[in-house]
Amino acid sequence: MDLNNVLNTALCFPKGKTVKNRLLMAxxxxxxxxYDGSVPQDLVEYYGKRAQGLGAVIVECCFIEPLGPxxxxxxxxxSDKKIPGLARIASxxxxxxxxxxxxxxxxxxxxxxxxxxxxTPVAPSAVAAAREGATTPRELSCQxxxxxxxxxxxxxNRAIKAGFDGVEIHGANTYLIQQFFSPHSNRREDHWGGDREKRSRFPLAVLDIAHQMADRAEANDFIIGYRFSPEEMEKPGITFQDSLYLLEKLAQRGLDYVHFSVGHWSRSSIxxxxxxxxxxxxxxxxxxxxxxxAKVPVIGVGGIVNRSDVDQALAAGYDLLAxxxxxIVYPDWCQRLHSGQTLTxxxxxTQREALSIPEPLWYFSLVDAMIRDVQNVGKKFKAGVYHEKVEAEALKLIIDVQLDTDRITDIRLQPDSSLDVDFTQTFEQLRTRMLVANSPYVDAIAGATTQSExxxxxxxxxxxxxxxxxAEDCGVDPASLEHYDVIVIGSGGAGLAAAINAHDLGAKVVVVERMPTIGxxxxxASVxxxxxxxxxQQKKGIEDTKACFYxxxxxxxxFKNNPxxxxxxVERAPDAINWLAQQDIVLSDITITGGMSIDRTHRPADRSAVGGFLISGLVKNLxxxxxxxxxxxxxxxxxxxxxxxxxxRVIDEYGESRVLQTKAVIVATGGFSANTKMVEHYRPELTGFVTTNHKGATGSGITLLQNLGAATVDMAEIQIHPTVEQKSAYLISESIRGGGAILVSQAGVRFCNEMETRDKVSxxxxxxxEKSAWIVFDEQVRSQNKAADEYIAKGFVVQGESIDDLATQIGMDPSVLTQTLDTFNQAVRQQQDLQFGRTTALRHPLDKGPFYAIKIAPGVHHTMGGIAISTQAQVLDxxxxxxxxxWAAGEVVGGIHGANRIGGNAVADIIIFGLLAGEQAANWVKTV
Structure with missing residues (x-):
């Protein structure tokens, strides 16, 4: 069917309604x-403008009850209150x-x-979705x-009253109707669950009642379509044969069309x-x-942009194309297609208002990725497909990276029968993130970090x-592409903050990272x-002063800190919090750490670990x-x-050396906690201690700057953190103690003020x-600290339904641990800890089961010493x-923290001095 026929050939749906051509808006x-799901006027204009020339518009999904969005x-x-607004869209x-x-x-x-x-969300069964952080839903009753x-x-019924010509029942995208049909999400053993036939009952019941409503309204030609996801990656999950079974059942009850839900019309099995x-x-x-x-029309979707896409998709077997x-990009898409334009x-x-795109949609990731200003485009690419090897542990495969002149257009796996479904799911998720960001610098997939990287x-x-x-094709010297105003060495929080700030002040910036990953x-970082x-703090009524913080x-x-x-x-800390918020990295929840008397430790609203949240946000800005x-x-x-x-001078992974030209350098390479020889040189008594640091924390930046004559300060000041899980060297966040937990010895008794500084608790x-201890806490502490769930998932946590149960599992006398908790709980009620003088984080008694314990001991955590800098972050000789x-910023620098770092001060340090270094370097470049 040629384009003229596509645009002019009508199709009659089984119930009699006719669509004037074969092109629809998805x-x-x-x-x-x-906020309540009602329709704003700009959305009416958005749909009205895009309907021109199309046979039909399928309006985005509308939730049918308040628990549904x-x-x-x-x-x-x-509710009936939504009818007038929806009627404006239909009209x-x-x-x-x-x-x-x-x-x-x-x-x-x-x-x-x-x-x-x-x-709590509802579902066929109390089974969480197979994604990081998914909430376990409540199982629906039969009623x-x-x-x-x-x-x-x-x-x-409301759609009919609003003047719509039909409804599309959304049985795709892992939403509720699909959940009833899926063996992963539906584990019921009653009328609504079990084998494939029983799992079909809910979507069939929804279709039946849709027909009943249309019949009752005497809307004889009212369209009823069904959207489906052909397969699920979950195990067990919906197979393509399962989908065909369900669709045939639906068709027997009466359907006007079925609508594939796939990323591209030509997609094969996942x-x-x-x-x-x-x-x-x-x-x-x-x-x-x-x-x-066989009598039901089929709608295809995904990747329909130009005439060739239309021709190929219809030839493949679709009756209609969404x-x-x-x-979104072309409200007059049909007309442009008809005139023979090739579209990108x-x-x-500057075109949002002219295109009648509502502001929330404009900032939606998939739309944001299509906004391309000439002045904001990064490196130029030679268009084509590039084959690259991916090797990680046992994983060895080839990917095809398809590039246009300024963006990544596709990333594909070459066929490999050895790949399992879990990896395929990881690949699809990461592929989507990179295509949306038009960059490989995106968050890794949780649980598959090595493969992701x-x-x-x-x-x-x-x-x-x-x-x-x-560059070769254009006769450009490749070396000229590697001339920068500012080079940032290190991609942790300090380096990324510096790079972003320097860029925003007009500098051309590159980040050099010797590890294979950013961060x-x-x-x-956790707390x-x-x-x-x-x-x-002001919003929460917390009275604090910079003087007290100092x-x-x-x-x-x-008292060894450089004053x-x-x-x-201290002065720049509030502005650093505000700067992060301006970059959509909001740290609005507040807790406390050891050595502080006031809640001033800012963290994400969901109380998750700050490090991953911070790096994720900074990378998005990068x-x-x-x-x-x-x-x-x-x-x-x-x-x-x-x-x-x-x-x-840099050396890449292949051992090739080259010089990147620049006028300014910011060193943000971190400390040296992972350099065993260096730690032992300055502190021999720390021989044999595990470290919480990543393996790149070797002090390379310190050596780099010492070669230029830079001075160092406080190199022997190395902090050990008191609460480290020893088998994994994983740090147990201070937020657990700050949330109200206690430390007990193997004898089951408290032995210190848990909220003292790290050196004293260690x-x-x-x-x-035994040179180790147990962190003990209850369900109240767990529920208020997302990090605790991470520790449970990693297997660090022992759980007991009662105090006696917990004590027995960790080898303590139950009566002793019970007495310890009783004494502490009484101190909390009186807000007076007579045993050890603890005055902070006496939040609530530890009396709500289940109860939890993690075995810990100290580990090397932070090097307070490093390169000497000025108050403007300049490196000093x-x-x-x-x-x-x-300039230098972050843990590579010494002097700020003195002989012991307070929990929560390191993250402040990297952002404050990272921003300062970026600002100073960018300004310097303008003067030389």
Whole structure:
């Protein structure tokens, strides 16, 4: 069928309604509804403008009851109050001579509790989705299921009243209807669960009631379609044969169309990677001409942009095509197609209002990735497909990276029968993140970090190769591409903050990282970021002063802190918190750490570990700015002649050396806790201690700067952290003790003030006969600290339903541990700890089971000593003179923390001095 026929050939649905051509707008989440799911006017304009020329518009999914929204800004059809707003959308579409179809759904277990007032989401069974941090839902009762079916019927009735020509029942995207059919999410043994036939009953019941509502309203030609996800990656999960079974059952009850939910119309199986047959081909081959399903039109979706896409998708066997992103970028897409234009999915950042795109949709990740301003484009690529090896542990495979001149257009796995489903799921998730970000610098997939980093590294190599080819074709000297204003060495929190700030002040920046991953030791940070007199403290009614913060940090550092650096640190801390918030890295929850008297440790609102949250947010900002990162690249030497920086000599993973030209260098390589010889040199008594640091914390930046004559301070000041799980060397966050936990010896008794500074608590543990201790806490502490769930998942935690049960499991006398807790709980009630003088984190009695314990002992955690710097983060030589053009920030620096670092001060340090170094370096470049 040629394009003219596509645009002019009508199709009659089984119930009689006619669509004027074969092109539809796909249902796409806009996140643009009001807080209660009602319709704003800009959304009416958005749909009305895009309906022109199309046969129909399928409006984004609307939740059918208040527990149903699966994302912020979702539209609702859960009450009659929603009818007028939805009617405006239907009317705007129909004014363009297009059919208006409304998708209806319930999110089920995919609903986040915060979207429904903190309530627990519902599902067929109490089985959490197979994704990181998924909430375990509440199983629906049979009575509730009957009510939900009625609510789907009410939604259909409201859609009819709003003037829609039909509804699309959303049985895809792992939402509730799919959950009932899935063997992964439906483990019921009653009428609604069991074998494939029983799991079909809920979607069939929803279809039946939709027909009943249409019949009752005498809407004889009212369209009823069904969207489905052909397969699930979960084990057990829905197979393609399962989907065909369900669709045939639905077709026998009466369907106007079925709608594939896939990322691209030509997608093949995500389960059997050896079978490259498009699913639409398998679908057509599997359907008997005499079956009910053979009479039902099929909608394809995904990757429909240009005329060639339309031709190929229709030739593959689809009857209708749903167009997604192309309709966002081009409201007049049909007309452009008809005129023969070749289109690319790109928009100028100034075009939002002209394109009638609601603001929440504009900032949605998939749309944001299509916004490309010439001045913001990063490196140039030679378009083509680049093959790269991915090697990680037992994983060895080839990927194809397809590039356009300025972006990644696709990442594909070459066929490999040895790959398992779990890895395929990891690949698909990471592929999506990289395509959306147009960058390999994205968050790794939880539980598959090593594989994720290997994939990201391979994509990064493809980009570098392509850029070199582009330079060769254009006659550009590749060395000229590697001239930067500022080179940042190290990609932890300090380095990333410095790079972003320097970029925003006009500098061309590159980050050099010798490890294969971004994040450094910051990824291991857990508790939070200290700051006094912040907006978030004021909002919570916490009275604090910078003077108090200064004095407590000075005391904690045993009065060895550099007073000028400490003053700079304290003064700039609130602004650093605000800067992070401006980058959408919000640390709004507040707790306390040892050595502090006031809650001033800022952490994420969900109380998760600060490190991963911080790096994730900084990397997103790095990617948005197209700041280049060179991974697996060692900074071997800073070229420094006649008092000036001229470049940095680097060595890549293949051993090749080259010089990156620059005027300014920021060193943010971290401390030396993972350098056993260096630690033992300065502190022989720490021989044999485990370290909480990542293996890259070897002090390489200190050596690099010492070679230029830089001075060092406080090198023997090495902090051991009191609470480290010894088998894994994993740090147990101070937030657990700050949340109310206690430390007990193997005898079952407390032995110290748990909220003293780290050096003192560590000394008390080392002084025990067993040289280890147990952190003991209850369900209240666990529920308020997300890190505790991580420790449980890693197998560090012993759990007991009662105190006696816990004591027995960890080899203590139950009566002694009970007495210890009773005494502590009485101290909490009286807010007076007579035993050890603890005055902070006496939050609540430890009396709510279950009870938990983690065995810990001290480990090397932080090196307070390092390079000497000025209050402007300039590196100082042994004569206290600045090395022109060189700055340092983070744990590579000494002097700020004195003889002992307070928990929460390291994260503050890296952001405060990272920002300062970035600012100073960018300003310096403008003057030389």
């Amino acid at each position: 249902p796409m989440t806009t996140c643009s509804g009001f 699966a994302f912020p800004g979702a539209l609702g059809i859960d 705007a579409i129909k004014q363009q001579d297009a059919l208006a179809i409304l998708q209806i759904y319930h999110g089920g277990r995919m609903v986040e509790p915060e979207l429904i007032g903190g309530k 509730e299921i009957d009510v939900l079916i009625t609510k789907f019927g009410d939604a259909v 389960i059997d990677l050896t079978d490259h047959t498009p699913l639409i081909t398998r679908y057509r081959q599997a359907i008997s001409p005499s079956s009910s399903l 167009v997604g992103k192309a309709c 999915l790109e928009m100028e950042s 290997a994939l990201k590294k391979a994509v990064s190599r493809a980009l570098s190769t392509s850029t070199k080819h582009w 450094g030791n910051t990824l291991k 939070g970021m200290n700051a006094a007199q912040t907006f978030y 004095e407590e940090t000075l005391k904690g550092g045993k 000028d650096l400490l003053q700079q640190f 990617t948005q700015r197209h700041i280049e990162v060179l991974l697996d690249t060692k900074a071997d030497n800073i070229e420094f002649h006649q008092g000036k920086v001229s470049g940095v 000394a008390q543990i080392i002084g025990l006969a 042994t004569h206290n003179h600045p090395l022109q053009g060189i």
